[in-house]
Amino acid sequence: MQVEHKRGKFVQADSTTLLSNEEIKIPFLRKMRPYIILSPAFLLTIGILIPFGMAIYYSFTNFSFKYAVYNWIGLENYISMFKDPEFWHSVKVTIMYAGLATVIETVLGVIIALLLNRESVIAKSLRIVLIFPLVIAPVIATLIWQLMTNNSVGILSKWLRMVGVDNFTWGADPKTALFTVLVIDAWVFTPFVILLVLAGLRSLPKAPFESAMIDGGSAWFTFKNLTLPMIMPMLLIAVLFRLMASLQMFDIIFALTRGGPGNTLMTLPLTAYTEAFTYKELGYSLPYMLILWAFVYLISHYMVKYWSHTQKKASGK
Numbered sequence: 579m580q581v582e583h584k585r586g587k588f589v590q591a592d593s594t595t596l597l598s599n600e601e602i603k604i605p606f607l608r609k610m611r612p613y614i615i616l617s618p619a620f621l622l623t624i625g626i627l628i629p630f631g632m633a634i635y636y637s638f639t640n641f642s643f644k645y646a647v648y649n650w651i652g653l654e655n656y657i658s659m660f661k662d663p664e665f666w667h668s669v670k671v672t673i674m675y676a677g678l679a680t681v682i683e684t685v686l687g688v689i690i691a692l693l694l695n696r697e698s699v700i701a702k703s704l705r706i707v708l709i710f711p712l713v714i715a716p717v718i719a720t721l722i723w724q725l726m727t728n729n730s731v732g733i734l735s736k737w738l739r740m741v742g743v744d745n746f747t748w749g750a751d752p753k754t755a756l757f758t759v760l761v762i763d764a765w766v767f768t769p770f771v772i773l774l775v776l777a778g779l780r781s782l783p784k785a786p787f788e789s790a791m792i793d794g795g796s797a798w799f800t801f802k803n804l805t806l807p808m809i810m811p812m813l814l815i816a817v818l819f820r821l822m823a824s825l826q827m828f829d830i831i832f833a834l835t836r837g838g839p840g841n842t843l844m845t846l847p848l849t850a851y852t853e854a855f856t857y858k859e860l861g862y863s864l865p866y867m868l869i870l871w872a873f874v875y876l877i878s879h880y881m882v883k884y885w886s887h888t889q890k891k892a893s894g895k
Contacts, residue, residue, distance in 0.1 A: 637864035644858045651861075659865045664841065664849060668866070672845040675756065675831075676824035679763045683820055686764060687771025688813070692801075694772070695779045705776070708769045716766055720833040723762045724749075749835045752842040759843060762830050767823070771816045778812030779805070811889040818881045825874055846870045 637655055641648040659665050690708070694701045711719065726734045727748040738746050749758040782805070790800045806813075828847040831837060837844040837852070844852070846866050853863035 633864050633868065636861055637868055639861045641861035642859050648861065655862050656865050658862065659869075664844070665866070667841060668844050668846045668849040671843060672825060672847075672870070675759070675827060675843070675845060676821055678756075678760055679767075679824040679827070680817060680821045682760060682764050683768045683771050684813070684817055686768045687775050687816065690768070691772045691775035691779060692805075694776060708772060710769075711766050712769045712773075714766065716762075716829045717833045719766045720762055720830050723758075723765070724834065727758070750839065752839050755835055755839060755842045759831050759834055762834065763824070763827070766830070767820060771820065774812050774816040775809060778809035782808055811885060814881065814885040814888060818878060818885065821881075822874055822878055825870065825877075 636648075638650060638652055639648045640651050640654075694705055694708075714722075726732045727746075729735050729745055735746060738744070747754050749755045786804050787800060790804060795803075826847055827845060828851070831843050831845060831848060832851070835843055837848040847870065850863040850866035850870075853866065854860045
């Protein structure tokens with residue numbers, strides 16, 4: 579191929595010499611595109627792994643805020659933790675709290691979502707009102723409930739007196755402390771389940787339900803055989819999120835009772851916090867959080883696998 583030289587002469591040129599700088603850059607940018615897209619995720623992963631790795635390292639030391647130096651002690655923190663009755667008590671409280679909170683919020687969320695799955699004015703208004711607890715910080719919600727349950731000025735205590743229940747102890751008694759934090763947790767986070775289930779209900783096809791109505795299927799039959807299997811993937815997402823958050827619950831319990839009365843509500847996160855910031859033993863507190871992480875990871879791993887299986891089943895695959 580001949581091209582004109584700047585002095586007016588024609589010279590032989592290869593086709594590659596005609597590519598502009600922009601054309602040369604395009605293949606390079608295409609090759610770099612995946613790395614550019616993944617770079618934020620890569621940086622985020624590094625930001626997560628560094629403190630996680632440091633936590634694992636310090637869990638094998640006697641690191642304490644009380645002393646300037648620390649030593650490597652191997653598995654001593656883990657052995658001491660497993661021998662400590664407080665650890666097993668915190669495991670019991672954590673599982674009990676997470677299990678009850680998840681079940682209560684799931685059941686209430688499904689029932690309320692079914693009631694709100696209508697086009698009436700009341701249903702539309704309640705959909706907006708029920709979102710309000712979600713935008714309130716759990717600590718602020720706990721303070722609100724502390725005022726409402728106060729035996730002197732609390733409106734709930736006044737209502738209970740009207741039905742003959744006087745001086746209900748709420749979070750001040752070991753017998754009612756768990757009940758109190760579960761009520762607050764349900765008030766704050768049940769709307770999250772409602773929104774997910776309601777979104778699933780609104781996306782369901784109408785044809786199967788119309789056929790069931792024509793065939794004379796009852797409301798329970800329709801819910802059991804049509805509604806529940808079809809919204810199960812969405813329901814499992816709600817259960818997964820609420821179970822993971824409940825296992826790590828800290829703010830509501832800490833704001834209400836700080837793990838009390840006594841050690842009634844000392845979950846794994848609260849026990850780890852107490853060991854680290856009250857007793858200044860960071861090295862001993864980290865195994866609590868790492869055990870909780872392992873527990874959360876295993877549960878979420880198997881729940882995600884079950885969710886994938888349920889989603890395929892719901893789609894007929």
